[in-house]
Amino acid sequence: MSLADMPPLRDALERHDLLARKSFGQHFLLDLNITRKIARLAGIGPEDVVVEVGPGPGGLTRALLETGARVVAIEMDSRFMPILAELGEAADQRLEVVQGDALKVDASRAVGGVPAHVVANLPYNVGTQLLINWLTGPFLPVSMTLMFQKEVAERIAAQVNDDAYGRLAVIAQTVCEAKIVMDLPARAFTPPPKVNSAVIKLVPRAVIPPAAELAALERVTAAAFGQRRKMLRSSLKALGGGDLCEKAGISPDIRAENVPIEGFLALARATLP
Known part of the structure; x- marks a missing residue:
């Protein structure tokens, strides 16, 4: 079975009897029109290597694989391993799944030390800390296209004198150019969160402080x-x-x-x- 032949994501969730877990901050993005737009905004294409955190049932993963990219997905919840394995088979094994806590996984090692993009619908409970880790740690992606709660995305992109301007904006914009590229209402997710979301794209600056x-x-x-x-x-x-x-x-x-x-x-x- 190829990616084009795969059934709708909702069918796969029902077949595997999968529901989102609140304790993991899970909200599934199942609309392929939306996930494909995110992949386009990220500028992902053939031969690119992408790290995805929290793929869940693979809605965004599928869109990334459709670009021809190789995807390394980091997922803590073992329930999704069978459905992601099916996705990997349909994509000619261009999907590697690392089971573990993204806060503890060495992303650079996971991609074999090659330059990689990060594209992810980040779990709400760890998203900000993951971003700080990438901005200040040894693994700095080629680009990051990340979905956050809208309030968090606004804090990342805020300018001096804005109400939302704070520590996150200073650190993020010291290392990267940051821009909100897409807004998403809560109803786009299954189950809908209590807040709206936004996608922000961060591209490292030519000169980054040591x-x-x-x-x-x-x-x-x-x-x-x-x-x-x-x-x-x-x-x-x-x-x-x-x-x-x-x-x-x-x-x-x-x-x-x-x-x-x-x-x-x-x-x-x-x-x-």
Whole structure:
């Protein structure tokens, strides 16, 4: 059986008696028109290698495989292994399934160390931490096209002085260009979540700060946005307060939400020896 001959995803779910598990943050995206659009937005094509987290019954997986790409899917829930195995057979074994917790799986090792994209409808309960891990860890994808709760996607793409601007925006946009490319209503999912979703695409910048600067940036933004209503002289007191701001050339009398990304980078560098 080829991918084109496979039955609708809802039929496969019924045949395998599969339901979403709330404890895993599962909401299935079964509309192939939507998943194919996500694959197009990601720019995936033949010969590309893609990491997908939380494929579930394989709605997005199927669309990615239709592009001719090789997909490495990381799935914790063993119930989906048979249905994903069927999908792999239909795609001439271009699907490899790694059973495990995506927070613990070495994605670089899973793809054999080759450059890879990440395209995923991320589980709601671990999505933000996974993104931070990719942005600041040893595995930086060629691109990331990720579905989040809409509120989280807006936080990633937020600009300075926006209400949603915070630590996540600073770290994400330091490493990548980030843009929301698609909105999805709750009714697009089975079962529908309580919130709407959005797809955001992140592409690494040509120049990325070294690991030590990124680690310092995490510390500075955690302190600054941990007390976001306070002036920097107070919120950054443990890191040097006013002296740190002076060293970085940043006013100590402004709040974190008013500091542009370049300012946070200056503060991060000022904490280093």
